Amino acid sequence: MKARRLVRIALFCAITAVMAQLKVDIGPVPITFQVLxxxxxxxxxxxxxxxxxxxxxxxxxxxxxxxxxxxRSGAGMLLGPTGGYLVAFPIAxxxxxxxxxxxxxxxxxxxxxxxxxLPIYLIGWLVLSSYxxxxxxxxxxxxxxxxxxxxxKAVVAGIIMERIEKYVxxxxxxxxxxxxx
Numbered sequence: 001m002k003a004r005r006l007v008r009i010a011l012f013c014a015i016t017a018v019m020a021q022l023k024v025d026i027g028p029v030p031i032t033f034q035v036l037x038x039x040x041x042x043x044x045x046x047x048x049x050x051x052x053x054x055x056x057x058x059x060x061x062x063x064x065x066x067x068x069x070x071x072r073s074g075a076g077m078l079l080g081p082t083g084g085y086l087v088a089f090p091i092a093x094x095x096x097x098x099x100x101x102x103x104x105x106x107x108x109x110x111x112x113x114x115x116x117x118l119p120i121y122l123i124g125w126l127v128l129s130s131y132x133x134x135x136x137x138x139x140x141x142x143x144x145x146x147x148x149x150x151x152x153k154a155v156v157a158g159i160i161m162e163r164i165e166k167y168v169x170x171x172x173x174x175x176x177x178x179x180x181x
Contacts, residue, residue: 005049012041012053013060016089017067031149032069035120038089039113039157042096050093058086082142084127085120092116109158117150 019033042050061068061077068077068086078086096116100109121143129138 008045009049009053009056012037012045012050013056016041016054016057017060020067020069021071023069026149030069031146033153034069034089035117035150036153036157038093038120039096039116039154040160042093042116043100043109043113043157043161045093045097047094047097050097051090054090054093058089061086081128081131082124085124085142087127088120088123091119091123095119106158106162109161110154113154113157114151117154 016034016037019037022033023030025031038054041053044050045053057067058078061073062075064073066073077083093116095118096112099112099115125135125138125142128142129135132138132141
């Protein structure tokens with residue numbers, strides 16, 4: 001693997017770790033920016049790179065590095081009620097990158113980011129429901145309160161990517177060509 005690809009993978013892993021610590025206390029569960037980081041990872045990187053970046057993030061937390069929200073870490077986070085959301089990050093980043101071909105407009109970027117929510121919500125919801133005991137109640141506490149904010153995050157991710165492509169001519173093509181060298 002080329003050094004530039006490794007740097008991109010590591011950069012978005014680090015961005016996710018930093019954004020996990022940024023939170024807004026709106027209700028009983030704080031809103032973090034981890035999902036926005038996953039979306040940006042998928043929009044900026046190729047599918048394999050996006051998957052690896054988020055896999056490294058999840059593994060860093062698993063081995064004890066305090067990269068999860070609230071500077072938490074460990075197997076307990078992955079095996080706990082909200083672990084399914086974390087486990088889904090690599091899949092979501094891959095899906096977003098896969099659906100995000102070069103030279104697509106902002107609507108497609110937002111669509112790709114929204115599609116990445118599907119594995120996060122589905123896996124997170126199923127794991128949470130095994131702890132809550134009721135699939136409907138798990139949906140009410142683990143999905144519904146976050147849909148609107150995650151839609152906003154998808155729009156923000158699409159706008160960020162569109163702006164970067166606008167100001168850095170050939171950004172996506174350059175990134176992909178360099179990755180192939």
